[in-house]
Every structure is written in structure tokens, then in C-alpha cells.
Amino acid sequence: MISARPLQLRSSYDVLVVGAGPAGMAAALGAREAGAERVLMVDREPETGGILNQCIHNGFGLHHFKEELSGPEYAQRFLEQVLERDVDVLTDAYVLDIDGDRRTALMSPEHGVREVAARAVVLAMGARERTRGAVRIPGQRPAGVMTAGFAQKLVNQAGYLPGRRVVVLGSGDIGLIMARRLVLEGAEVLGVFEILPHVNGLSRNVVQCLQDFDIPLHLSTTVTRIHGRERVERVSVAPVDEAFRPLPERGWEVPCDTLLLSIGLIPENELSRRLRLRLDPVTTGPVVTSGMETSRDGVFACGNVVHIHDLVDYVTEESLLAGRSAGAFALGTPAAADNVRLVPGENVHSCVPHTITTDREHVVYLRVSRSLKPCTLRLGDVYERPLRYVVPGETVTLKVRPRFLEAFHGDTLRVEVVPREEGTA
Amino acid sequence: MLSVDVTIVGGGVVGCAIARELSRYRLRVLVLERAAEVGFGTSKANSGIIHAGHHSASTTLKGRLEWEGNQRWAGLADALGFGFRRIGELTVAFDDDDRRTLRRLLEQGEGKGVPGLELWPAERVRREEPNLSGEIEEALHAPTAAVVNPYEACFALAESAVRNGVELACGEPVKAIDRDPDGWFLLTPERTVRSRFVINAAGLHADRVAELAGVEPFTVRARKGEEYLLDKRLAGMVSRLIFPCPTPHSKGILVIPTFDGTLMVGPTAHMTAKDDLSTTAEGAEEAFAGARRLVPGISERDCIAEFAGLRAVLDDEDFLIGPTRARGFVNVAGIQSPGLTAAPAIAEQVAELLAAEGLVLEPDDAFVGTLDPPVQVAGLDREALAELAARDPRYARIACRCENVTEGEVLEAVARGARTLDGLKFRTRVGMGRCQGGFCTWRCLSLLSEATGTPVPALTKRGGGSWIACERNDRVATEVGHD
Numbered sequence: 065m066i067s068a069r070p071l072q073l074r075s076s077y078d079v080l081v082v083g084a085g086p087a088g089m090a091a092a093l094g095a096r097e098a099g100a101e102r103v104l105m106v107d108r109e110p111e112t113g114g115i116l117n118q119c120i121h122n123g124f125g126l127h128h129f130k131e132e133l134s135g136p137e138y139a140q141r142f143l144e145q146v147l148e149r150d151v152d153v154l155t156d157a158y159v160l161d162i163d164g165d166r167r168t169a170l171m172s173p174e175h176g177v178r179e180v181a182a183r184a185v186v187l188a189m190g191a192r193e194r195t196r197g198a199v200r201i202p203g204q205r206p207a208g209v210m211t212a213g214f215a216q217k218l219v220n221q222a223g224y225l226p227g228r229r230v231v232v233l234g235s236g237d238i239g240l241i242m243a244r245r246l247v248l249e250g251a252e253v254l255g256v257f258e259i260l261p262h263v264n265g266l267s268r269n270v271v272q273c274l275q276d277f278d279i280p281l282h283l284s285t286t287v288t289r290i291h292g293r294e295r296v297e298r299v300s301v302a303p304v305d306e307a308f309r310p311l312p313e314r315g316w317e318v319p320c321d322t323l324l325l326s327i328g329l330i331p332e333n334e335l336s337r338r339l340r341l342r343l344d345p346v347t348t349g350p351v352v353t354s355g356m357e358t359s360r361d362g363v364f365a366c367g368n369v370v371h372i373h374d375l376v377d378y379v380t381e382e383s384l385l386a387g388r389s390a391g392a393f394a395l396g397t398p399a400a401a402d403n404v405r406l407v408p409g410e411n412v413h414s415c416v417p418h419t420i421t422t423d424r425e426h427v428v429y430l431r432v433s434r435s436l437k438p439c440t441l442r443l444g445d446v447y448e449r450p451l452r453y454v455v456p457g458e459t460v461t462l463k464v465r466p467r468f469l470e471a472f473h474g475d476t477l478r479v480e481v482v483p484r485e486e487g488t489a
Numbered sequence: 490m491l492s493v494d495v496t497i498v499g500g501g502v503v504g505c506a507i508a509r510e511l512s513r514y515r516l517r518v519l520v521l522e523r524a525a526e527v528g529f530g531t532s533k534a535n536s537g538i539i540h541a542g543h544h545s546a547s548t549t550l551k552g553r554l555e556w557e558g559n560q561r562w563a564g565l566a567d568a569l570g571f572g573f574r575r576i577g578e579l580t581v582a583f584d585d586d587d588r589r590t591l592r593r594l595l596e597q598g599e600g601k602g603v604p605g606l607e608l609w610p611a612e613r614v615r616r617e618e619p620n621l622s623g624e625i626e627e628a629l630h631a632p633t634a635a636v637v638n639p640y641e642a643c644f645a646l647a648e649s650a651v652r653n654g655v656e657l658a659c660g661e662p663v664k665a666i667d668r669d670p671d672g673w674f675l676l677t678p679e680r681t682v683r684s685r686f687v688i689n690a691a692g693l694h695a696d697r698v699a700e701l702a703g704v705e706p707f708t709v710r711a712r713k714g715e716e717y718l719l720d721k722r723l724a725g726m727v728s729r730l731i732f733p734c735p736t737p738h739s740k741g742i743l744v745i746p747t748f749d750g751t752l753m754v755g756p757t758a759h760m761t762a763k764d765d766l767s768t769t770a771e772g773a774e775e776a777f778a779g780a781r782r783l784v785p786g787i788s789e790r791d792c793i794a795e796f797a798g799l800r801a802v803l804d805d806e807d808f809l810i811g812p813t814r815a816r817g818f819v820n821v822a823g824i825q826s827p828g829l830t831a832a833p834a835i836a837e838q839v840a841e842l843l844a845a846e847g848l849v850l851e852p853d854d855a856f857v858g859t860l861d862p863p864v865q866v867a868g869l870d871r872e873a874l875a876e877l878a879a880r881d882p883r884y885a886r887i888a889c890r891c892e893n894v895t896e897g898e899v900l901e902a903v904a905r906g907a908r909t910l911d912g913l914k915f916r917t918r919v920g921m922g923r924c925q926g927g928f929c930t931w932r933c934l935s936l937l938s939e940a941t942g943t944p945v946p947a948l949t950k951r952g953g954g955s956w957i958a959c960e961r962n963d964r965v966a967t968e969v970g971h972d
Binding site: 195196222224227228294 | 754764766767769770773789792793794795796858871874875878879882883885886887890891923924925926927928929931934935945946949950951952953954955956957958959960962966
């Protein structure tokens with residue numbers, strides 16, 4: 065807890081940031097950078113850092129700091145900057161509501177229920193994990209079925225094991241990382257089962273977390289039934305056909321006491337919904353401009369609340385931008401409106417931001433629907449770039465420069481990732 | 490040796506209702522419950538319906554107690570502060586056979602004095618419930634039907650009983666029963682209890698308890714019901730309970746607007762083993778097909794959670810409530826649907842039976858029939874919340890972000906008897922929301938551990954072997970003699 069600096073909560077701020085994970089901290093810094101004087105960052109946990117605090121593995125910061133850090137180290141570096149830049153930090157506090165005029169009701173044991181006004185708001189609430197209900201696994205409901213993220217908190221922060229014989233369903237990064245962690249902690253990890261024909265997490269995690277530890281990976285295979293009255297006793301698994309229907313006759317049973325679920329993340333957009341922001345049905349996060357502004361004036365969003373990121377470094381980059389935009393808005397100098405709409409085309413599952421300008425440089429994040437080996441990324445018919453490979457588990461990052469769009473005079477750009485045409489290199 | 494007047498074996502809704510009824514009198518009453526908390530069997534896994542009163546024939550015991558029980562719920566909910574809403578129900582007819590059934594139900598209900606029963610023509614049905622199937626030709630409206638959270642009712646009944654002096658022992662199964670001319674001895678793993686009267690309200694295991702006591706044997710079989718909860722977005726799709734016409738064994742697949750406002754579809758009805766609480770792909774198919782027949786807009790994709798419960802069924806499909814050939818041993822068995830509805834009436838009947846068996850019922854002047862409802866932060870307006878937060882900061886710290894449950898509420902639930910994660914969940918809704926406990930489980934475990942002085946590895950989801958976390962291997966290794 066940041067008790068070193070007691071907070072005199074003001075009744076109005078230039079920028080209010082909801083969430084003090086990597087997105088919130090970078091947004092707060094961005095807002096200060098843009099010249100906003102009074103910035104408040106609120107988080108419901110007793111400490112800043114969000115999920116980074118339970119990510120004790122390394123691999124963070126390679127892009128942003130050009131060195132390899134653990135999650136808590138990465139968070140600590142940002143917290144130091146946040147405190148240095150005199151951002152007000154309110155932890156152990158909960159946002160009850162935000163209205164259309166950006167008046168925010170907060171509740172904390174220290175301050176009770178308080179109302180705070182803000183010229184600009186940045187939503188940085190992160191994401192939650194999909195649960196058993198989302199995939200409807202038949203069977204009993206014993207203890208021992210849990211999300212990989214909860215297990216991570218249990219092991220890395222609380223100091224307990226979630227179980228001793230573990231099966232992982234889903235191949236998201238947290239699941240892969242937890243498979244390795246549990247082996248390191250002395251548990252037995254019996255396998256990772258993924259219903260899709262490809263892994264959902266990063267390739268480097270498949271190598272470093274599964275292959276290096278001889279943890280079996282079963283693609284196109286899923287858990288079809290959970291057994292156990294009090295605690296998980298075993299799970300039935302089976303390969304699936306092209307339509308993801310299990311083939312029980314080819315299935316088998318795995319005795320275990322724990323089933324970890326790593327079946328995806330969902331942006332936490334309850335406040336966004338209350339603010340009636342326009343949401344993207346694919347990402348389920350808010351529709352945002354190139355400055356990360358949502359459909360409501362003065363309300364910005366960044367990080368996993370907008371779309372799920374592979375790397376925290378990308379979250380930081382996007383959130384610094386959101387913070388700078390919010391700061392500029394609060395000072396009455398918002399950026400000019402976007403003039404081009406980006407539309408996901410062939411093999412593009414999602415694309416953020418949703419609009420850009422032709423006169424500035426923008427980073428665009430894409431997720432593809434299916435894997436392709438050598439392929440081409442296309443922006444309408446004005447720009448294309450070869451890519452070595454694309455997989456659904458890894459974000460494609462594209463810097464769109466004004467010169468790419470010199471020949472473009474429309475208002476909608478279709479983004480596509482297509483097989484490389486015959487005859488081209 | 491603990492010596493009591495009455496021992497109730499089983500702390501389901503029936504046992505708890507009996508305990509609370511007996512707590513009105515100057516008696517020493519003990520409830521023995523094998524599970525970690527009350528209501529953890531059939532009572533927490535059912536449709537949560539207080540039936541309108543007309544479903545079962547008045548020639549049956551369950552038919553008589555259904556309507557009698559119905560009339561007591563509003564008062565109970567008011568006194569004990571648990572949620573109850575009289576939303577009414579529609580039984581719908583798709584053809585002439587069904588329409589004849591509606592008339593039979595109408596007559597049955599009117600015979601029992603169930604008020605307000607009314608046949609609605611198709612136009613009225615469509616006007617009142619526009620999302621129902623266009624194939625529905627007619628419906629029987631029963632305004633007396635209601636919904637509750639059955640586990641809340643159970644907790645409240647138990648708490649009220651305990652406040653009025655009943656001793657509640659959870660996690661204490663009865664292992665053997667013996668008797669002498671003065672009464673009964675019940676053996677649990679903890680102790681031997683001497684009891685003048687024994688009430689067998691052991692639900693699925695009532696046959697086993699009767700066997701231990703050596704009274705007339707009977708067989709309880711388990712009929713499983715799978716239920717599927719739908720996303721909150723669908724709330725309001727129907728505003729009343731929707732029933733198809735019944736079959737001889739079940740009321741069919743219903744569409745249930747639960748007390749919490751979410752829709753639920755089910756229950757299925759298939760005989761199974763007494764420990765089979767699994768949901769199945771076939772069950773889901775059956776429940777959704779049945780529900781879609783009533784409300785075509787319902788989709789399996791909207792399912793967010795599912796569970797199964799077991800009905801305790803006797804061969805004649807009726808309740809068995811009464812004395813046995815052994816004086817002082819009373820059976821309350823086969824309490825299948827409408828058991829929840831009937832529970833308060835069953836409790837009164839049991840008190841009368843005990844009196845007939847020779848127990849003196851002397852009213853206790855100290856009896857307090859009301860309970861303060863637990864604080865629910867999510868339902869408070871801003872001003873009330875500010876006032877509460879200022880008075881007790883623990884109510885200003887959110888534990889469960891999805892359902893807006895505070896640390897204060899979790900601690901209050903522990904103070905009122907919660908000992909397991911499920912106990913916390915069913916009392917406060919902590920972990921029932923979108924994240925299904927992903928974020929709050931650790932906080933709940935540490936609060937529960939601290940408040941009860943129980944180490945985390947000894948905490949469970951719902952008692953027994955349902956542990957949640959275990960010690961790390963390095964810590965285990967330092968304990969000599971532990972493998």
C-alpha cells in the first residue's frame with residue numbers, strides 16, 4: 065500500500081485514470097507529460113501494478129526498457145515515475161459510477177463515498193478471465209476447477225499450490241506460464257489441451273514453458289467431462305473434429321486433482337457499458353480513435369480494456385498515448401478528428417484503433433483469424449507489406465505512416481492479411 | 490453426554506423449518522447436518538419456486554401441504570429478511586389435451602381454495618408475455634406462485650432457530666442410532682447424543698437413517714434435475730414462471746425468472762445415483778429444447794452457469810410424514826417437489842405430531858421471530874452507502890467487484906455461520922458474477938481464514954474433501970512424518 069504519501073483527495077481533477085495496472089500507470093504519466101497538472105489514478109486493489117504483481121516470471125520490458133524484467137519490476141519502475149510526477153494515487157478504492165459529465169463516485173475505507181469531477185477520464189480496468197461457464201464443460205462441480213490467473217495469484221502471491229496433479233485446458237499465455245510455474249513448484253502438469261488446431265499464446269511461451277519442461281501439448285483436443293464429487297478426481301479428454309465436436313470414442317481419461325482454465329480474456333467493460341460507450345463486438349472493448357478516445361467526449365480507454373494485448377510493452381505504448389490525449393483534452397487542446405475508418409477485411413479478426421488520420425503516424429494492432437506462412441498485409445490498395453508468418457495468438461503491429469496514404473483519398477481503409485501471391489518474393 | 494428433547498437429522502430446508510418452528514417452544518433442540526453448512530444438499534440446488542398451490546391433487550399429502558406452505562412464505566420472508574417475490578405463473582397449453590389439463594388444474598386449485606386462478610386466451614397470453622411461443626393456445630394464470638433464493642431461506646430459518654436456542658451441528662453425520670425405554674441415542678463421529686425424540690429429515694439419506702433406527706424400511710431414490718442459468722441480458726424476457734402441462738413424474742421443463750432476476754431453464758427429471766450431481770450434454774439439450782418450446786428466443790449460447798440437484802423420491806411419489814412403530818421417531822421423507830413450498834407447513838405438522846407423541850409444547854416467551862436482514866451494499870442508494878461506509882469502513886472495501894459485495898458483508902456472513910466458500914457465495918453472492926470468483930476467491934479465503942482461525946489449506950468449497958489450495962511442497966517436506 066502506498067501509505068508513504070497520504071492523499072488529500074481533491075474534488076476535481078484534470079484527468080482521472082481508472083485502474084493502476086500497467087495501462088493506468090502509463091496513462092497517468094502520459095497525462096502529466098501532456099501538461100495535465102492534477103491527475104488521479106484509482107485502483108481497487110491495495111497496491112498499484114495490477115496483474116503484473118502476480119507475474120513473477122520475466123520477459124517484460126524488452127521493447128519498452130530494452131531489458132528483461134519481471135512483472136513486479138516492470139510495475140515498480142512505473143510506480144516510481146508516477147510518484148515522481150506527483151500523480152495522486154488512490155488504492156483500495158472502488159469506482160461506483162461515472163456519469164456522462166465525467167463525475168465519478170468513489171468508495172474507499174479511508175475516504176468513504178466521495179464524488180470527484182474530471183475534465184477527462186481514462187478507462188484502464190484491464191480484463192478478466194473466461195470461466196467454466198463460458199465453455200460449458202459437462203460433469204460434476206467439484207473444487208479444483210479454476211482459472212489460470214487465480215492459480216497464479218495463489219502460487220505467486222499467496223504462497224499456496226492450487227493442487228498437485230494439474231491439467232490445463234486452453235493454451236493462453238497465463239496457462240502456459242502457469243504450467244511451467246507449477247512444475248517448478250513441484251506439482252505434476254499432465255498436459256495442456258487446446259480445442260483449436262493452434263496455440264493461443266505466444267510461440268516463445270510454447271518453447272520456454274512447455275517444450276523445455278516436457279509438458280505434453282494436445283491440439284484439437286478438449287476436456288469433455290469433469291469427474292469428482294468434492295475435489296476434481298479426473299477429467300475426460302477427447303480430440304475434436306473440424307467443427308470442434310468431441311470424438312469420445314477416441315478420448316481418454318486423465319486422473320488429476322486440478323483443472324486450470326486458460327481459455328481467454330474478456331475486457332472488463334462494466335463502466336464502459338454504464339457510460340454507454342460504443343463497443344466493438346469482436347474485441348468487446350470500446351471503439352476508439354487514433355488518440356484512444358471512446359465514443360464519448362473526454363472519455364479515453366487503453367490497455368486490455370480495449371483489446372487483449374500480447375505484451376505489456378504494447379499496453380504501455382498505447383496507454384501513454386491515451387494519457388497524452390486525455391491530458392490534451394483536459395487542457396482544451398484536443399487533437400484534430402480522425403478522417404479514415406479502418407475496417408477489418410480478409411483474415412483480420414480485429415483492428416485497433418478504429419479510426420486514424422492521414423497526416424500523422426499511428427500504431428495499428430491487428431489480430432488475424434487464421435495462421436498463414438509468408439503472407440501480405442494490405443491497407444486498401446494503397447499499401448502492402450510482406451509478413452513472414454501470422455498466427456491468431458500473436459498481434460501484428462503496423463506503423464501507418466502518412467506517406468503510405470499519400471495516394472489515398474477515401475474515408476475507409478480495408479485491412480487484410482492474405483496469402484502471398486504466386487510469383488512474388 | 491449431550492441430552493436434548495428433539496434431534497432433527499438433516500439441515501435442509503425442511504429440517505431448518507422444523508428447527509425454527511420448534512424454537513418457539515421451551516425445548517432443547519439439536520440439528521445434526523452431515524454437510525459443512527445447512528441447505529447444502531437438495532435445498533440449494535432446485536428451482537427456487539414457491540408453487541402456486543394447484544399443481545398436486547388434494548388427495549395427496551404433498552397436494553395439501555403445497556397450498557398450506559405457499560400461504561406462509563410471504564410472512565416468513567418478511568420476518569426473516571430474505572428475498573421473496575410473488576411473480577405468478579402461467580401453465581401453457583399447446584393442444585386440446587393440454588387444455589383439458591389446464592381445466593383439471595384449475596378445478597384442482599379451486600377445490601383447495603387457491604385464489605386468482607384464471608384461464609387466459611391466446612391473445613391475453615401474448616399481451617402479457619409477448620416472448621412466449623406463438624403456438625400457445627391458452628394458459629392458466631396462477632398469481633400465487635412466487636420465487637425465493639432457496640439457500641437464503643434455509644440460512645435464515647437456521648439462523649433464526651439458532652438465535653432462539655437451537656443447537657446446530659454441521660459436519661456431523663449420524664453413524665448409528667440406538668434406543669432404550671426413555672428415548673434415543675445418536676452416534677456421530679464427535680459424540681453420542683441422547684434425545685427423547687428424533688425427526689428424520691435426512692432427505693436423500695432418510696432411508697438409511699430409518700434403517701439405522703430400525704423402524705419400518707422404505708427406499709429413497711434420487712431423481713436428478715439439471716438447471717441452466719442464462720446471462721443477465723435476458724432478464725425480463727418473461728416476467729412470470731412459465732410451465733408446460735405436467736407429466737406424471739414432473740412438472741416439465743420450466744422457464745424461471747429467478748429471484749435474482751436472471752432466467753433459468755430446467756429442471757430435467759431422470760432417476761440416478763444418490764451422488765450423481767453431474768450436468769450432461771443430453772440434459773442441456775433437453776432443457777433448452779423444452780425451454781425453446783415455451784420461449785423460442787432462448788438459446789444455449791446464453792448459458793452462463795449450470796447445476797444439478799437431486800429430488801428425494803419415494804415409490805408412491807408422495808411425502809412420507811408421520812410417526813413410526815418406534816415411539817418418538819418421526820419420518821419426514823420423500824420431500825420432493827413441492828417440498829420447498831411445503832416446508833413451513835411440514836414444520837407445523839411435525840410439531841403437532843410430536844405433541845401427539847407426547848412432547849409438551851410450551852411456548853417460550855423469549856422467542857424472537859424476526860431477524861435483521863444482512864446488509865447488501867449493492868442494493869443501497871448513494872446516501873445510505875455513504876452513511877454505512879462512514880460508520881464501518883469494512884463496508885467501503887469491495888471484495889467482489891462483479892456483484893459489488895464488500896468485505897463487511899463477507900465478514901458478516903462468517904459471523905452468521907458461513908464456513909465455506911459456497912457458504913459465503915450463497916449468503917452474499919460473492920463469486921457469483923461474471924468472473925465466477927477469479928478475482929475475489931483469494932480475498933474471501935483470507936478473510937474466512939482470518940475470521941475463523943482456520944489455515945487456508947483447511948478451507949473448503951463446500952466441506953469434506955473439497956479443498957481449494959494446498960501447502961507448497963517445500964513446506965510439506967519440512968513436516969516430519971508427512972508424505
